Amino acid sequence: MSVVTTQTTAAAAQLDRPPRRRRGKATSYRLSFGHWWWALPAVVLVIVTIYVTTAFGAFYAFTDWSGIGKWNWVGLENFQKIFKNPEMLGSLKNTLILAFGFLVLSNVIGLGFALALNRGLKSRYVLRTLVFMPVVIAPIAVSYIWKFVFAYDGPLNQTLALLGLEQYQQDWLADPTLALAAILIVMVWQSIGFAMVIYLAGLATVPQEIEEAAALDGAGPIRRFFSVVWYQIQPSIAIATTLSLIQGLRVFDQVMALTAGGPAGATQTLATQVYQQTFQFGNFGFGAALALMLSLLILVFTVAQQRLTRDRD
Amino acid sequence: MTRSNSQARRSRWLLAAAPLALAMTLAACSEDAPGTGGSGSAAASEEPQTITFTYVQANPDETYYDTLAKDFEAANPGVTVKQNKIALTAADQTIPTQLQAGNGPDVFWINAGSGIQTSVGQLGKAGLLLPLDSSVYAGIPESQMAGYDLDGKTYGVPSSSQVNGSVFNDELAQSVGVNVTATSNISDITAQCPKAVAKGQSVYGLAGSTPQNNGILAVSIAGSAVYGVNPNWNQDRTDGKTTFASTEGWKQTLQAIVDLNGAGCFQKGAAGAGFDALTNGAASGKLYGFFAPSGAAKSIMDGSGGRAKLIVLPAPAPAGVAQKLTLSSNTGLAGNAATKSPQLVQKFLAFSVSAAESKKIADAQGSIPIGEVTAASLLPQYAPVADLVTSGNTIAYGADGWPNPEVYNALGTGITGLLTGQKTVDDVLNAMDAAWG
Numbered sequence: 001m002s003v004v005t006t007q008t009t010a011a012a013a014q015l016d017r018p019p020r021r022r023r024g025k026a027t028s029y030r031l032s033f034g035h036w037w038w039a040l041p042a043v044v045l046v047i048v049t050i051y052v053t054t055a056f057g058a059f060y061a062f063t064d065w066s067g068i069g070k071w072n073w074v075g076l077e078n079f080q081k082i083f084k085n086p087e088m089l090g091s092l093k094n095t096l097i098l099a100f101g102f103l104v105l106s107n108v109i110g111l112g113f114a115l116a117l118n119r120g121l122k123s124r125y126v127l128r129t130l131v132f133m134p135v136v137i138a139p140i141a142v143s144y145i146w147k148f149v150f151a152y153d154g155p156l157n158q159t160l161a162l163l164g165l166e167q168y169q170q171d172w173l174a175d176p177t178l179a180l181a182a183i184l185i186v187m188v189w190q191s192i193g194f195a196m197v198i199y200l201a202g203l204a205t206v207p208q209e210i211e212e213a214a215a216l217d218g219a220g221p222i223r224r225f226f227s228v229v230w231y232q233i234q235p236s237i238a239i240a241t242t243l244s245l246i247q248g249l250r251v252f253d254q255v256m257a258l259t260a261g262g263p264a265g266a267t268q269t270l271a272t273q274v275y276q277q278t279f280q281f282g283n284f285g286f287g288a289a290l291a292l293m294l295s296l297l298i299l300v301f302t303v304a305q306q307r308l309t310r311d312r313d
Numbered sequence: 314m315t316r317s318n319s320q321a322r323r324s325r326w327l328l329a330a331a332p333l334a335l336a337m338t339l340a341a342c343s344e345d346a347p348g349t350g351g352s353g354s355a356a357a358s359e360e361p362q363t364i365t366f367t368y369v370q371a372n373p374d375e376t377y378y379d380t381l382a383k384d385f386e387a388a389n390p391g392v393t394v395k396q397n398k399i400a401l402t403a404a405d406q407t408i409p410t411q412l413q414a415g416n417g418p419d420v421f422w423i424n425a426g427s428g429i430q431t432s433v434g435q436l437g438k439a440g441l442l443l444p445l446d447s448s449v450y451a452g453i454p455e456s457q458m459a460g461y462d463l464d465g466k467t468y469g470v471p472s473s474s475q476v477n478g479s480v481f482n483d484e485l486a487q488s489v490g491v492n493v494t495a496t497s498n499i500s501d502i503t504a505q506c507p508k509a510v511a512k513g514q515s516v517y518g519l520a521g522s523t524p525q526n527n528g529i530l531a532v533s534i535a536g537s538a539v540y541g542v543n544p545n546w547n548q549d550r551t552d553g554k555t556t557f558a559s560t561e562g563w564k565q566t567l568q569a570i571v572d573l574n575g576a577g578c579f580q581k582g583a584a585g586a587g588f589d590a591l592t593n594g595a596a597s598g599k600l601y602g603f604f605a606p607s608g609a610a611k612s613i614m615d616g617s618g619g620r621a622k623l624i625v626l627p628a629p630a631p632a633g634v635a636q637k638l639t640l641s642s643n644t645g646l647a648g649n650a651a652t653k654s655p656q657l658v659q660k661f662l663a664f665s666v667s668a669a670e671s672k673k674i675a676d677a678q679g680s681i682p683i684g685e686v687t688a689a690s691l692l693p694q695y696a697p698v699a700d701l702v703t704s705g706n707t708i709a710y711g712a713d714g715w716p717n718p719e720v721y722n723a724l725g726t727g728i729t730g731l732l733t734g735q736k737t738v739d740d741v742l743n744a745m746d747a748a749w750g
Contacts, residue, residue: 068413069439152582174522174585174733262522263584264730279406281718282430
């Protein structure tokens with residue numbers, strides 16, 4: 001007994017003693033994952049290619065540069081022209097309609113698919129893949145396919161004729177109202193899968209026990225969703241709505257491919273105006289002013305949206 | 314804890330390497346390509362005998378500029394012409410950007426007038442074009458040189474002329490009793506359009522969603538209604554003596570398009586149609602003709618393996634207006650002001666407008682050669698308009714003299730608005746005046 005006690009005491013004493021240093025060798029065993037200057041070349045490249053070029057672009061917004069030759073400083077003249085031009089104001093209106101329409105529809109439908117394919121359904125993995133597949137196709141390719149669908153003699157009108165619904169046939173992309181709706185449909189159709197996967201990730205963090213407990217207390221599915229699930233997936237809502245708002249505000253591919261801003265400018269957005277003014281008309285200064293304004297718009301709305309959806313715990 | 318000496322040396326090397334890498338990257342980006350613009354080390358008395366030639370290639374079958382370059386090399390031993398083909402849609406971004414950056418080609422494709430970025434007016438104003446000796450373009454009729462000069466200096470030469478009118482399948486039209494000739498006016502045509510509609514076809518196809526196709530239709534009609542009445546209309550507009558909105562000819566032009574649409578002369582869904590509707594419709598026999606530069610006739614006939622027989626017709630004039638033929642020589646070549654081989658560039662440009670090379674380009678393109686034209690030098694599809702062409706009874710394409718691209722865009726998008734009912738004739742003309750500035 002005393003030998004064991006002695007051994008135990010000795011062992012305990014060993015544990016308390018600091019480790020003995022070996023002489024003549026490095027003594028630091030802490031792992032090091034790199035130094036800050038290893039990232040310096042990449043940081044410099046990002047600053048030069050993104051931030052410096054953006055700053056130059058913002059500078060030209062205050063000039064009348066045509067992209068070639070000399071330029072003159074014009075101050076705020078380009079920005080004043082934006083707010084005086086009915087076509088530009090129309091583009092701003094279209095941008096906001098598409099952005100908020102896209103935000104609401106893609107998130108509501110995406111959340112719906114996420115709830116439906118979260119648990120229970122045996123084929124949910126296959127269905128999730130099918131819903132997500134449009135996301136991986138290039139937006140311009142999707143848009144050209146839908147342009148074919150919406151064409152006057154395209155599959156949509158042909159299907160309506162087959163069903164005896166000729167009276168509903170339209171020149172979908174040549175009607176000012178229908179064209180904007182068609183663009184929104186294409187945007188939402190392609191992005192539902194993206195919103196769905198974000199919400200699926202959020203729903204995976206909702207403890208099933210809490211939902212079961214709510215069900216035992218008599219809460220129906222809708223009550224369970226709004227009282228339990230909704231609060232648990234707040235971070236996912238914040239991410240999904242932020243990304244969709246940014247994506248909606250800078251919509252370009254779908255508009256250019258489907259209507260090129262037509263008919264007669266009815267579907268022009270700020271992004272397509274930037275392209276047209278800069279590269280088609282050679283008004284680099286005015287185009288830069290439009291781009292700067294669009295960037296500020298995205299920033300303002302994104303910050304406002306982040307404040308609305310932040311976690312208040 | 315102190316770092317070892319080896320660690321300190323590594324840190325100092327990495328700190329030095331980062332800005333060195335950046336400097337090398339920036340230097341590579343700004344390095345001039347050999348044989349092109351920018352400061353060079355060649356002596357003034359000896360020009361480099363290699364020049365770069367950038368041109369537009371709308372489809373792979375277009376090889377006329379390639380042939381031109383090879384013929385020049387064969388005629389000038391020791392000279393090399395490095396070719397660079399770009400898509401038509403990329404021209405406005407590629408060529409001005411390269412010229413502005415100082416690494417532009419020595420010779421490049423250009424448009425007459427000021428209508429697009431890659432035009433004599435826009436690039437000449439920026440000082441990026443090489444002024445040409447008069448010997449380069451001696452012998453080219455003045456009408457074909459319109460738009461290649463700026464402030465008294467000439468900067469480019471045309472490569473060919475094309476009729477801006479309609480490319481028409483007369484055999485198909487005649488088979489349903491539709492007879493359209495070089496003297497048919499708008500009323501003659503609108504009276505016959507119902508015959509085509511009854512057969513599920515249309516006399517004309519229109520890519521109504523594209524400003525370019527709408528524009529060529531309108532300006533071709535205006536060739537009779539506006540410029541046929543007043544050939545100096547553009548100068549009068551510049552001088553403030555007239556406007557689009559106050560010119561009766563412009564009102565007649567746009568009303569003619571409204572009338573053609575109302576009579577069913579365009580295919581169904583024309584307002585939202587793109588260029589694919591024209592090619593599909595022409596290939597399937599659903600439409601008899603469409604408005605395009607006359608070179609399109611050869612492209613389509615070649616594409617059909619000779620089965621389609623097309624003719625070139627002028628755009629119909631409004632009733633009561635004398636019919637004119639709109640001829641455009643608005644695509645050509647120009648030299649870089651910063652080229653290291655100015656004499657060689659001018660020699661190349663002069664070679665491109667020589668009788669032999671001009672005929673080769675025209676035959677390959679399906680267009681009309683530069684210089685004096687005879688009936689024998691015209692391709693068969695020009696038979697209906699041969700008299701007008703050889704007698705010089707033609708009008709230049711009016712839009713070539715407009716000051717900026719926004720005017721043409723206002724016209725093109727405005728016509729879409731006319732087809733959809735969004736705009737009136739006055740709305741479109743006022744928008745064009747506003748765009749003129």
